[in-house]
Each structure stands twice: as C-alpha cells, then as structure tokens.
Amino acid sequence: MIISRRAALLGAAAVSLCKPALAQDAAWPSQPQHVFVGFPAGSSPDLLARIVTEPLAAKLGQPIVIENKPGAGGVIGIQQMLNAKDRDNTFATTINGPLTTAPRLTPNLGYDVAKDIAPVVLIATSPLVLVVAADFPADDLAGFIAAAGKEPEALSYGSVGKGSGAHLTAELFSDRAGVEMLHIPFTSYAEVTTAIIGHEIDSGFMAPSAAMQYVKAGKLKILGITSQKPFAQAPGVPVMAGQAGLPADFRAELWNAFIAPAGTDAGVIATLNSDINAILADEAVQKRLLDMGWQAAGGTPEELQQRIADDTKIWGAVLDRIDAKN
Amino acid sequence: MSGWEGFLHGLSVAVQPDVLIYCVFGVVLGTFVGVLPGIGAMATISLLLPITYYLSPEAALVMLAGVYYGSQYGGAVASILLRLPGTPQSAVTTLDGYPLAQQGRAGVALFTSMISSFFGSFIGIFVLILLSGVLASAATAFGAADYAAMMILGLVAASTIGAKHPAKGLAMVVLGLILGCVGTDVNSGVQRFTFGQTELMDGVNLVALAMGLFGVAEVIANIHVAERTGVPPRVALRDLLPSRAELRRIPFPALRGASLGSFFGALPGTGSTISSFLAYAAERRISRHPERFGNGAIEGVAGPEAANNAAAISAFVPTLALGIPGDPIMALMLGALVIHGVQPxxxxxxxxxxxxxxxIASFGIGNLLLLILNLPLIGIWVSMLRIPFRWLYPAILIFVCLGVYSVRGSSFDIFAVALIGAIGYALSLARFNPALLLLGFVLGPLIETNLRRALLISRGDAMVFLQRPIAAAFVIATGLLIVMALVQTIRRKSRGAQEAA
Amino acid sequence: MKRDIPDLAGGLLLSVIGVFVLVYASTQYDIGLLRRMGPGFFPALLGGVLAVLGLMIALPAIARKGAPIRIAWKEALAVLSAILVFAMGLERAGLVPVTLASVLIASIAAPDRRIGWRLALALIVTALSVVVFHFGLKMTVPLWPGQ
Known part of the structure; x- marks a missing residue:
C-alpha cells in the first residue's frame, strides 16, 4: 500500500493499444463466464463485482455468472475458483485480504498466492478514515495522538476482527504515531459506529462511505484519512500522512482486484485487463464506484502483482508486531 | 413529520400500482418459499437481489420485505404440519403446533398462527408509528454489557421450556452454546473446533443445523410410524377452525407476544429469536395449566408467532434508521438499498x-394480503397431510438439501445436514429438545463476544454489569427468575415430603 | 433390572463430549484472564458445565425404569445415504441425475415394496426441483454432468 498511485489511465491506454491476438483459442469467449465472489450477494465486494462485470459481459459478448461463495473472509471464493476445472472461463474478484494477509491468518489456506493466482487488474481502492464521536475532546489528529499517548491504552479503537483492514490500519497507525491503543473487536462496521456514538469506545478506522452519514448527522467526526491525497467521498478531511509526526509515506488502503487461476491463457488475461481498464475509465462507472466509497483504479497485471507483494510485506510486519504484543 | 402523517404519506406511496404489484409478488413468493422446507427468506432474497436492479428502490425494498415476512407465514405451515422449522423462531412454533397437528387439529394450529402473526404485525406497525424515534435511540443506548446481560436473561428464561427435565433442557442449551463456538474467534482470530475445514471458519451453517436437527431427524422417525397410523381422515371445514373457547385463548397471548416482539425486535442482534422464546416461556409461566404446553397449547402457538412477526417489523427500525442490520437478512436488505444508491x-x-x-405502509397492506391469501389455503395445507408420507419424505429430503445448498452454494453444508441429522435423530430418541439447542447456538456467539467485549472495555472490571442501568436491570431480572424457580422447586419438594409423611 | 437406557446413554455421551471440549479447549487454545479472555475460556467453561449436566442426567437414570426405544436403523441408513449421495453428486453429476438417484435411495426405506411409484416419484420430484430451483430461483447449479 506504499506504492505511489500510478497513472492508471495511462496504463490502460498502453494495454489497449497493443492488444495481443489470442494465441490458443481465437473464438474465446465461446461460453458463459463465471466470476467467483467470496462474499454474499448484496455485500460491498459483490456490488462492486456486478458494477464491473455488467459492462464486461457486453464487451465480451457472453453472459457473466456471478458465483457468490461467501466464507472465511473471501478465501472460499478463491478456493472455489481454483477448484473449478474450466480454465479460461473462470475468474474471481477479491478484496486484498485473501491475497495478502490470509496466508498468515488462515490455516489450511489451500492455495499459494504466488503460484496459483494470476493477477489481472486492480479494480478499485478505498482509503480509511479515523473516526471519533462528535463530542470527542480533540478536534485534530495531533490532539488525538496526544490524548492516546497519555498512557498505554488510554484510548480504545474498534475493528471488525483480528487481521481486518480496520485492525491492521489502527496498529500501523499506533506504531507510526508511537502510541498504544486498546483493540476492541466487533463483527461489523455498523457495530463499531454504534459503539463510538454510544461512547463505549473512542475511535475506529472505517471506509469514508460508512462514516459520512453520521458526520452529516452530527454524531461522528473525522480526524484524518489514510490515503495520500484527499478523497472525493470525504471532502475537507485532511490527509494523515506527514501530519502530527506521522511519516510522509503513511498510507493504508483496502482494494479490490480481478484475478484468474494461474495457467490462464496470457491472451485471455490481456483481453480482460484492457477491457476492464476501459470500463474503469468510464465516468459513469467511476461515479457508481465512488458512490459506494471506491476509487476506480486500473493498471497492468504486473502492477497488481507488485501491489500484492508490497502489501503482503507491510501487513506481515504489522502482524508480527501484533503477535509480539500478545 | 410525525408518525401518523408519515404513515399516511407512506400509504400513498404503497398503493402506487407498481409498488403494490411487487408487494403482492413478494408476499406470495415468501409464503411459497416459507412452506418449502430448507429454503427460506435468506436464500430467496439473495437470489432475487440481481432482479431488483431493474426496479424502483421503493418497489425493490417492498418486494424483498414481502418475501421476508411472507416466509414467516409459510414457515409456520412447515413447522406445524411437518415439524420442519427453517429458523429458530419457527422452532418455537413446532413445540405446540406440531402436537396439535398430530392430534388432528392442524387447521386450528394454522389458524391460530396466522391470526396471531397478523395481529403481531399490526401491533408492530402501531408501535413503530408511535415510537419510531425512541426505538432508534434505544439501539445506541445498548452497550456490550447490556446485550450480554439481556441474552443471559433470555437463555435462563427459555431453559424453563423443558421444565420436566431441567438438566436435559440446560444440557441442550449448553451443547448449542458449544456448537456456536465453532469457527473463527473474532477477538483472537483463532480457528476453534474447525479441525482444518475452511468451510467451518464462519461456523456451523444455521440452516443446516435447523434442517438436520428437525427435518431429517423427523423424517427418519416418521417413515415407519406414518405408514402404520395411515392417512388421517378427511376433516370437515368447521373442524379447521378453532372453537369459541379456543378462540378466546388467542388475543392475550398474542398481545403479550407482540409487545415483547416489538421491543426486542428493535435491538440489533437476535431480537426476534429471543422474543419468540421469551413469549413462549412467559405464556407457560403465567398459564394455570403449564402442563398443557408441549402437548398442543393454543397459547404456545399464538404468543411466539405474534412475537416474531412484531419483531420482524420493528427489526427494520435499526436497519433503516441506524444502518445497523439486526441479522443476515437485514444485511441483505441494506445491500439492496445500497444498490439503488440509498444509504440507510x-x-x-x-x-x-x-x-x-x-x-411501513406496505407492511400493513402485505400482512392483510397474507391473511386473505392464507386463510383459504389452510384447507389445502391440511389436506397435504393426506398425501401418504412415503410420497412426501423423499421430496422433503431433496428440498432440504437444495435449500441448504442455496444459502451459500456449498456442498459441505449438505454433508453437514447428514451428520447433524444423525445426531438429531439420536437426540430425539433420548427425548432431548432440539429447539433449545438451536437457541443456545444462535445466542452463544453473541453472549461470548459481548461478554468479552464488555470486560475489555471496562478494563476487566466485572462491576460494569451492575453499574450500567440497563445491564443491572437484566441482571436483577435474571436473579429473580432463578430465585423464583428455586422457591417453586423447594415448595414442591416440601409439599411432597409432607404428603409422604 | 431397572435402567433408563436413553437418559443413561445420552447423559454419558454428553459428559464425554463435555470433557472432550474442556480438555481440547484448555490445551489447544489460550484461556486468558478475566480482563482479556482468550479463545479457550468460554468453550472450556461450557465443556465443564456440559460434563456435569451429563452426569446429572445419567446418574438418576441408573435406578429408574425408562420407556423402551426402537431405533429405525433401515430408515436412518436410507435417509442419510440419500443425503450423502446428493452432497457428493450435486456439483459433479448435476441436479437431474443426483435428484433421481437420491429419491430412489431414500424411498428404499418405505414399506411399500412395489417399484413403479418410486420411479414416478423420482421423476416428479426431479421435475419439481428443476422448475423451482433452476428456473424459478435461478440457482447456479449444473443440471447435467459436465456442465
């Protein structure tokens, strides 16, 4: 998550200019395509997959069947994609967890990210915001860090479980800010929000889309955002990096990617990559994603590969820190 | 806008033809999938979700909600006739509904359940109109300690259901609590009792558990028995309806159930499960003939059915007004709204x-439709019992398997049904109550996480359960219940001793 | 000899499960402290309670006469193997063949020895499940092998 944001559109243009001919099967796609999603219908990753696959089906001229196989934080969706025998017609969209932290957190994962997964394209990213109750004594990040630094566990934060994006981000933040906060795990962001509003806990990291309504209603306030640039969904929220003693490269983002099983025909991957890049360049699609709190991304398969490797390293270090504490 | 103005405004929205048509479609479909064993509102709504892209947001939500509460009417039919509850709430309905059906009073049980459901829904709507603002703030007032205390009260109250053998009832609750531990521990990320199965990381599938414990076990036990007893005789229409004396036993239990349901339903979590078990326990406690419960007491159907329908309505309050979905079905509804760019x-x-x-207005219309639709169907449902069981049970099994599969597309869950079915049959042979196991299973994870969360937040101070007023009230109520039960037992024992002397 | 066999066996079995859970949870998982309960705390506690409850059920049953029970071995075997076949075959063989097979297996337990009604029933149930789940609910599951 430290890689600087790249010119996604440039990458998209480059790929579509040199769209390679399909080596094996000129007629691909000759049948309906299956896209596995490791989350239930109606969840945010599912809706995102549908936003992308709807125009993709039109481009490919074949229907795309979304296969919801929820479970184990998205891991089951990937396992099912790998189990399907139908190479070149079976793909998946997934959040970052199953590709980056799952090998550390999930025993019997059943796949090796480097060997079994062929990256296609990064679909979208979402920063997180640091949220406190509207009547929290401090109004900015420096005040928050000062309050948290008074004594270990002076402040608490909520997450959606061990190893979740919210947990890891908060631990990365504590590490960089030099404070110790008390971790209170919940099962959903809605619960975390309620607990902050009800003053049970002090703070939490969450997607801007989950927090904005409560900010408008005067129940929560946002102290900063974890992206490197301001985010359209959270207008006026200051970037945390470089502030209040945080390093300038501080950055934490959730993301969502389109992947294929390893061994998928290179031509198929190139076609999908250029088609999805073109879809993500469409302003209507960008707006639909943004409404759900996602920033359209794009880029080459290699860039996605690099992002997986970088994030695995960063979050691995954070997990080491968490394990050392307990 | 006040509640009443809002409701009248809502009526004008709900009677628009396109909304009305989807409301009708939703409740009819809901009834249908509710009757089918295994497949419930959850699977149907997730399968319908893609279709809602093409509807207006109002029509989409009204249709999905119709499926949700329509399936509760249908679910009662399967619970009463075949002892096939798809949810913990309808498991309560089997406790007295199924004995009634076995006594040839299936029509009466169905009538009671439908009229109580209708009654419960309307009270739910009424409470919602009056208290929509207050109910929304109740959810934020509840903290971890309050939830833990509330659920422990629910468990203690409900475990009196198996009062003839308290140890056997409690053992089932505890076994359910243990089963609820299976899966990823939220606090530590540790995989508990998964034995290396990725499919178990999110715990045992609730539908597989309910279908195995009740459906499969019941089928095994019944194949032989049903053939021996043969086909029940054709019943006259007036036998389908309750007698005047029975009719009089419906309103007050339904009113009590609906009040419990309206309150607990508004609390995110498992308000609806707790309220139906509490309603049953309450009816049993205040009844002058508690021994009738479990053998076909009308009150035992009326109270819980009214409670779970009232709860189904008030459950929309935290979902819509706070964006906090109370259960997985509500989470799906939230997803449907987000598709249309509406952020609850x-x-x-x-x-x-x-x-x-x-x-809210569509709830009123939908429930009225359900009553009109379902009352004439009672005769048809009852005549379904006249189909020889050997024709029925293979179909039941297939539908159970497909229904369980439809929840998350996992063959593993069908294997689980076979294993749980074997266990369920063994439990029924030894006369253990599977409804209590289901209750423990649903509440267990919530009790554990809230208990641990409360102690984390209080930095290890157990006094938090007495310092927070809401938690303290629940703790005191739980204490009173236990003392009352002890006093009763001692009195009964001493009376027995006197008589013996 | 007076014995309530179901309660005796059931109680003992629950005790065994309870002891297993207690031992497994306390050796495999961290128990933690009251302030920061580990993942083993709750299950270990429950396992202990279940073990005691199991004994409370089993011990009185030794000196009590119980109702006789009859185990439906044949029915249980037919029903459970029908479900197992369905679980194994659904994604591999497809909905149609697996439903036919499972209905036929399940119907073995029925006391009616004739064959015609079984075939008819298998066809009807298969048609129903295809109509309801494939066409009605648009469930993504193959109908035939190799799809």
Whole structure:
C-alpha cells in the first residue's frame, strides 16, 4: 500500500493499444463466464463485482455468472475458483485480504498466492478514515495522538476482527504515531459506529462511505484519512500522512482486484485487463464506484502483482508486531 | 413529520400500482418459499437481489420485505404440519403446533398462527408509528454489557421450556452454546473446533443445523410410524377452525407476544429469536395449566408467532434508521438499498421519507394480503397431510438439501445436514429438545463476544454489569427468575415430603 | 433390572463430549484472564458445565425404569445415504441425475415394496426441483454432468 498511485489511465491506454491476438483459442469467449465472489450477494465486494462485470459481459459478448461463495473472509471464493476445472472461463474478484494477509491468518489456506493466482487488474481502492464521536475532546489528529499517548491504552479503537483492514490500519497507525491503543473487536462496521456514538469506545478506522452519514448527522467526526491525497467521498478531511509526526509515506488502503487461476491463457488475461481498464475509465462507472466509497483504479497485471507483494510485506510486519504484543 | 402523517404519506406511496404489484409478488413468493422446507427468506432474497436492479428502490425494498415476512407465514405451515422449522423462531412454533397437528387439529394450529402473526404485525406497525424515534435511540443506548446481560436473561428464561427435565433442557442449551463456538474467534482470530475445514471458519451453517436437527431427524422417525397410523381422515371445514373457547385463548397471548416482539425486535442482534422464546416461556409461566404446553397449547402457538412477526417489523427500525442490520437478512436488505444508491442511516428518515414510510405502509397492506391469501389455503395445507408420507419424505429430503445448498452454494453444508441429522435423530430418541439447542447456538456467539467485549472495555472490571442501568436491570431480572424457580422447586419438594409423611 | 437406557446413554455421551471440549479447549487454545479472555475460556467453561449436566442426567437414570426405544436403523441408513449421495453428486453429476438417484435411495426405506411409484416419484420430484430451483430461483447449479 506504499506504492505511489500510478497513472492508471495511462496504463490502460498502453494495454489497449497493443492488444495481443489470442494465441490458443481465437473464438474465446465461446461460453458463459463465471466470476467467483467470496462474499454474499448484496455485500460491498459483490456490488462492486456486478458494477464491473455488467459492462464486461457486453464487451465480451457472453453472459457473466456471478458465483457468490461467501466464507472465511473471501478465501472460499478463491478456493472455489481454483477448484473449478474450466480454465479460461473462470475468474474471481477479491478484496486484498485473501491475497495478502490470509496466508498468515488462515490455516489450511489451500492455495499459494504466488503460484496459483494470476493477477489481472486492480479494480478499485478505498482509503480509511479515523473516526471519533462528535463530542470527542480533540478536534485534530495531533490532539488525538496526544490524548492516546497519555498512557498505554488510554484510548480504545474498534475493528471488525483480528487481521481486518480496520485492525491492521489502527496498529500501523499506533506504531507510526508511537502510541498504544486498546483493540476492541466487533463483527461489523455498523457495530463499531454504534459503539463510538454510544461512547463505549473512542475511535475506529472505517471506509469514508460508512462514516459520512453520521458526520452529516452530527454524531461522528473525522480526524484524518489514510490515503495520500484527499478523497472525493470525504471532502475537507485532511490527509494523515506527514501530519502530527506521522511519516510522509503513511498510507493504508483496502482494494479490490480481478484475478484468474494461474495457467490462464496470457491472451485471455490481456483481453480482460484492457477491457476492464476501459470500463474503469468510464465516468459513469467511476461515479457508481465512488458512490459506494471506491476509487476506480486500473493498471497492468504486473502492477497488481507488485501491489500484492508490497502489501503482503507491510501487513506481515504489522502482524508480527501484533503477535509480539500478545 | 410525525408518525401518523408519515404513515399516511407512506400509504400513498404503497398503493402506487407498481409498488403494490411487487408487494403482492413478494408476499406470495415468501409464503411459497416459507412452506418449502430448507429454503427460506435468506436464500430467496439473495437470489432475487440481481432482479431488483431493474426496479424502483421503493418497489425493490417492498418486494424483498414481502418475501421476508411472507416466509414467516409459510414457515409456520412447515413447522406445524411437518415439524420442519427453517429458523429458530419457527422452532418455537413446532413445540405446540406440531402436537396439535398430530392430534388432528392442524387447521386450528394454522389458524391460530396466522391470526396471531397478523395481529403481531399490526401491533408492530402501531408501535413503530408511535415510537419510531425512541426505538432508534434505544439501539445506541445498548452497550456490550447490556446485550450480554439481556441474552443471559433470555437463555435462563427459555431453559424453563423443558421444565420436566431441567438438566436435559440446560444440557441442550449448553451443547448449542458449544456448537456456536465453532469457527473463527473474532477477538483472537483463532480457528476453534474447525479441525482444518475452511468451510467451518464462519461456523456451523444455521440452516443446516435447523434442517438436520428437525427435518431429517423427523423424517427418519416418521417413515415407519406414518405408514402404520395411515392417512388421517378427511376433516370437515368447521373442524379447521378453532372453537369459541379456543378462540378466546388467542388475543392475550398474542398481545403479550407482540409487545415483547416489538421491543426486542428493535435491538440489533437476535431480537426476534429471543422474543419468540421469551413469549413462549412467559405464556407457560403465567398459564394455570403449564402442563398443557408441549402437548398442543393454543397459547404456545399464538404468543411466539405474534412475537416474531412484531419483531420482524420493528427489526427494520435499526436497519433503516441506524444502518445497523439486526441479522443476515437485514444485511441483505441494506445491500439492496445500497444498490439503488440509498444509504440507510440517521439521515434516512429525513432524506427518504417516501422509502421509509412507504415500506411501513406496505407492511400493513402485505400482512392483510397474507391473511386473505392464507386463510383459504389452510384447507389445502391440511389436506397435504393426506398425501401418504412415503410420497412426501423423499421430496422433503431433496428440498432440504437444495435449500441448504442455496444459502451459500456449498456442498459441505449438505454433508453437514447428514451428520447433524444423525445426531438429531439420536437426540430425539433420548427425548432431548432440539429447539433449545438451536437457541443456545444462535445466542452463544453473541453472549461470548459481548461478554468479552464488555470486560475489555471496562478494563476487566466485572462491576460494569451492575453499574450500567440497563445491564443491572437484566441482571436483577435474571436473579429473580432463578430465585423464583428455586422457591417453586423447594415448595414442591416440601409439599411432597409432607404428603409422604 | 431397572435402567433408563436413553437418559443413561445420552447423559454419558454428553459428559464425554463435555470433557472432550474442556480438555481440547484448555490445551489447544489460550484461556486468558478475566480482563482479556482468550479463545479457550468460554468453550472450556461450557465443556465443564456440559460434563456435569451429563452426569446429572445419567446418574438418576441408573435406578429408574425408562420407556423402551426402537431405533429405525433401515430408515436412518436410507435417509442419510440419500443425503450423502446428493452432497457428493450435486456439483459433479448435476441436479437431474443426483435428484433421481437420491429419491430412489431414500424411498428404499418405505414399506411399500412395489417399484413403479418410486420411479414416478423420482421423476416428479426431479421435475419439481428443476422448475423451482433452476428456473424459478435461478440457482447456479449444473443440471447435467459436465456442465
């Protein structure tokens, strides 16, 4: 998550200019395509997959069947994609967890990210915001860090479980800010929000889309955002990096990617990559994603590969820190 | 906008032809899938979700909500006739509904359940109109300690259901609590009792558990028995309806159940499960003939059915007004709204009054439709019992398997049904109550996480359960219940001793 | 000899499960402290309670006469193997063949020895499940092998 944001559109243009001919099967796609999603219908990753696959089906001229196989934080969706025998017609969209932290957190994962997964394209990213109750004594990040630094566990934060994006981000933040906060795990962001509003806990990291309504209603306030640039969904929220003693490269983002099983025909991957890049360049699609709190991304398969490797390293270090504490 | 103005405004939205048509479609479909064993509102709504892209947001939500509460009417049919509850709430309905059906009073049980459901829904709507603002703030007032204390009260109250053998009832609750531990521990990320199965990381599938414990076990036990007893005789129409004396036993239990349901339903979590078990326990406690419960007591059907339908309605309050879904079905509804760019939350009542009040008004219309639709169907449902069981049970099994599969597309869950079915049959042979196991299973994870969360937040101070007023009230109520039960037992024992002397 | 066999066996079995859970949870998982309960705390506690409850059920049953029970071995075997076949075959063989097979297996337990009604029933149930789940609910599951 430290890689600087790249010119996604440039990458998209480059790929579509040199769209390679399909080596094996000129007629691909000759049948309906299956896209596995490791989350239930109606969840945010599912809706995102549908936003992308709807125009993709039109481009490919074949229907795309979304296969919801929820479970184990998205891991089951990937396992099912790998189990399907139908190479070149079976793909998946997934959040970052199953590709980056799952090998550390999930025993019997059943796949090796480097060997079994062929990256296609990064679909979208979402920063997180640091949220406190509207009547929290401090109004900015420096005040928050000062309050948290008074004594270990002076402040608490909520997450959606061990190893979740919210947990890891908060631990990365504590590490960089030099404070110790008390971790209170919940099962959903809605619960975390309620607990902050009800003053049970002090703070939490969450997607801007989950927090904005409560900010408008005067129940929560946002102290900063974890992206490197301001985010359209959270207008006026200051970037945390470089502030209040945080390093300038501080950055934490959730993301969502389109992947294929390893061994998928290179031509198929190139076609999908250029088609999805073109879809993500469409302003209507960008707006639909943004409404759900996602920033359209794009880029080459290699860039996605690099992002997986970088994030695995960063979050691995954070997990080491968490394990050392307990 | 006050509640009544809002409701009238909502009526004007709900009677628009396109909304009305989807309301009808939703409740009819809901009834149908509710009757089918295994497949319930959850699977149907997730399968319908893609279709809602093409509807207006109001029509989409009204249709999905119709499926949700329509399936509760249908679910009662399967629970009463075949002892096939798809949810923990309808497991309570089997406790007295199924004995009634076995006594040839299936029509009466169905009538009671439908009229109580209708009654419960209307009270739910009424409470919602009066208290929509207050109910929304109740959810934020509840903290971890309060939830833990509330659920422990629910468990203690409900475990009196198996009062003839308290140890056997409690053992089932505890076994359910243990089963609820299976899966990823939220606090530590540790995989508990998964034995290396990725499919178990999110725990045992609730539908597989309910279908195995009740459906499969019941089928095994019944194949032989049903053939020996043969086909029940054709019943006259007036036998389908309750007698006047029976009719009189419906309103008050339904009123009590609906009040419990309206309150607990508004609390995110498992309000609806707790309220139906509490309603049953309450009816049993205040009844002058508690021994009738479990053998076909009308009150044992009326109370819980009214409670779970009232709860189904008030459950929309935290979902829409706070963006906090109370259960997985509500989470799906939230997803449906997000598809249409509507973000549920504190601003929804002001920003989208059409949607909020239109939905509430559609509950009224939908429930009326359900009553009109279902009352004439009672005769048909009852005559279904005249189909020889050997024709029925293979179909039941297939539908159970497909229904379980439809929840998350996992063959593993069908294997689980076979294993749980074997265990369920063994439990039924030894006369253990599977409804209590289901209750423990649903509440267990919530009790554990809230208990641990409360102690984390209080930095290890157990006094938090007495310092928070809501938690303290529940703790005191739990204590009173236990003392009352002890006093009763001692009195009964000493009376027995006197008589012996 | 007076014995309530179901309660005796059931109680003992629950005790065994309870002891297993207690031992497994306390050796495999961290128990933690009251302030920061580990993942083993709750299950270990429950396992202990279940073990005691199991004994409370089993011990009185020794000196009590119980109702006789009859185990439906044949029915249980037919029903459970029908479900197992369905679980194994659904994604591999497809909905149609697996439903036919499972209905036929399940119907073995029925006391009616004739064959015609079984075939008819298998066809009807298969048609129903295809109509309801494939066409009605648009469930993504193959109908035939190799799809």
């Amino acid at each position: 939350g504190p601003l929804m009542l002001e920003a989208r009054p059409d949607m909020f009040w239109g939905l």
